[in-house]
Amino acid sequence: MPNKFSSAAGTCGFALASKGSRSSRCDFAKCCLRVAVVGGGLAGLSVADRLCKLGVGEVVLFDPNPIGVGNASAVAAGMLHKFTPRGKKAFMADEAFQRSQEMISESAPNSIIYHGALFRAAVTEKQEKDYIKASQLNPDSELLLLQGDEVQCSVPQSPARMGLLIRDAFIIDTKMYMKELWNKCVSTGAASHRLERVKSPADLFDSGFDSVVIAAGYQSNDLVPQHMNMQRKQGRNVIFRKRSSGSVFNIPMVSGKYLVPQRDNDLLAGATVEAVDPNVNERGISETLEALGTRIFELYPDLEEHYEPASVTSGVRGIPIRPPGIAPLPYLSSPSPNVWLIAGLASRGLLHHALLADLLTNALVSNDPSLLPEELQSGID
Ligand SMILES: Cc1cc2nc3c(=O)[nH]c(=O)nc-3n(C[C@H](O)[C@H](O)[C@H](O)COP(=O)(O)OP(=O)(O)OC[C@H]3O[C@@H](n4cnc5c(N)ncnc54)[C@H](O)[C@@H]3O)c2cc1C
Numbered sequence: 001m002p003n004k005f006s007s008a009a010g011t012c013g014f015a016l017a018s019k020g021s022r023s024s025r026c027d028f029a030k031c032c033l034r035v036a037v038v039g040g041g042l043a044g045l046s047v048a049d050r051l052c053k054l055g056v057g058e059v060v061l062f063d064p065n066p067i068g069v070g071n072a073s074a075v076a077a078g079m080l081h082k083f084t085p086r087g088k089k090a091f092m093a094d095e096a097f098q099r100s101q102e103m104i105s106e107s108a109p110n111s112i113i114y115h116g117a118l119f120r121a122a123v124t125e126k127q128e129k130d131y132i133k134a135s136q137l138n139p140d141s142e143l144l145l146l147q148g149d150e151v152q153c154s155v156p157q158s159p160a161r162m163g164l165l166i167r168d169a170f171i172i173d174t175k176m177y178m179k180e181l182w183n184k185c186v187s188t189g190a191a192s193h194r195l196e197r198v199k200s201p202a203d204l205f206d207s208g209f210d211s212v213v214i215a216a217g218y219q220s221n222d223l224v225p226q227h228m229n230m231q232r233k234q235g236r237n238v239i240f241r242k243r244s245s246g247s248v249f250n251i252p253m254v255s256g257k258y259l260v261p262q263r264d265n266d267l268l269a270g271a272t273v274e275a276v277d278p279n280v281n282e283r284g285i286s287e288t289l290e291a292l293g294t295r296i297f298e299l300y301p302d303l304e305e306h307y308e309p310a311s312v313t314s315g316v317r318g319i320p321i322r323p324p325g326i327a328p329l330p331y332l333s334s335p336s337p338n339v340w341l342i343a344g345l346a347s348r349g350l351l352h353h354a355l356l357a358d359l360l361t362n363a364l365v366s367n368d369p370s371l372l373p374e375e376l377q378s379g380i381d
Pocket of ligand 1: 044064065070075076077196197198219237270314317349350351
């Protein structure tokens with residue numbers, strides 16, 4: 001397989017030998033690189049952004065959909081915070097949270113809809129135990145355990161008797177964020193978009209690309225078969241509009257299902273746990289509400305008094321399959337020479353996209369897969 005990167009580095013190293021600067025050699029080689037990024041969701045766009053920032057010569061994004069219209073990223077509820085459903089910190093959560101905030105505020109500060117607390121309501125005894133433990137283990141008060149009247153006081157719309165308040169959370173308008181992130185890439189002059197579905201990485205090498213990044217969400221499985229084991233889960237949302245007499249729902253709430261404030265006082269209710277429904281696009285509001293079940297109304301019993309359902313959205317996300325009890329980690333690897341994979345972001349795309357893009361692009365421009373964290377290469381913690 002051709003590797004213009006290493007040959008460019010070699011030529012350049014020879015040409016600039018008298019200057020003897022390692023960074024000069026790298027800069028020259030990067031300018032010669034042509035990279036194809038397959039998939040224009042959060043993963044592909046953040047990789048494209050980092051490649052442009054690193055000075056790569058040409059970045060071509062392949063996606064049959066316009067930016068912000070693709071699969072999971074386009075329908076994400078927009079929640080960005082550090083904690084898993086059991087109240088533990090997610091993989092590299094502190095660093096990932098920091099990098100995501102930086103990428104969002106550098107490229108699309110207006111996409112931040114909300115910054116404040118998020119409430120995880122405990123609805124089972126197990127959750128109550130998990131949340132008590134999580135609040136005891138968390139040394140820096142990022143989590144607050146609320147019980148009894150404390151819930152009523154801090155989250156008046158919740159009937160729960162216990163829950164965790166995650167103090168630092170964001171809600172992002174993901175579509176707007178993706179469009180602005182892409183505009184930033186295009187403004188460098190190095191990036192372009194082809195409205196095409198890629199059949200195989202080999203076709204891209206035949207077209208003269210030096211490296212190929214697979215960032216095709218749950219469909220990444222089809223492009224690098226036998227390398228990973230991903231499960232598909234469908235997410236379905238109902239967007240509610242505030243009734244003129246209704247009052248505004250203000251603190252995002254999660255407990256398996258989620259209720260998340262959106263722009264213009266809209267409210268997104270949804271879940272990402274159902275099996276994939278091949279006819280999902282034909283489902284209307286009442287069928288979607290039925291599929292979401294009663295938990296939405298248990299989280300917020302006054303929902304229908306204050307809001308009316310207006311539309312539905314859906315998307316499929318990919319989750320690495322792992323043994324029971326083991327946290328899912330995304331895939332970040334190089335399945336074959338000059339092919340790079342970023343997939344399986346599961347329900348934490350907003351938390352992990354910027355950190356993973358940094359790790360992947362540094363390894364790519366150095367042409368050194370050993371720079372990728374070992375635990376992410378198998379997708380198992
Ligand atoms: C309903 C729902 C709600 C969610 N809410 C949240 C949330 O609140 N917070 C959070 O952090 N995460 C959330 N997630 C998860 C989050 O959306 C994903 O982790 C993230 O969007 C995955 O991004 P991605 O780029 O890997 O995949 P995707 O967004 O699925 O993007 C993949 C892209 O690849 C393209 N593609 C596929 N195959 C090809 C091909 N052969 N050639 C070219 N292009 C191709 C597709 O068109 C698509 O645009 C939610 C997911 C769903 C479904």
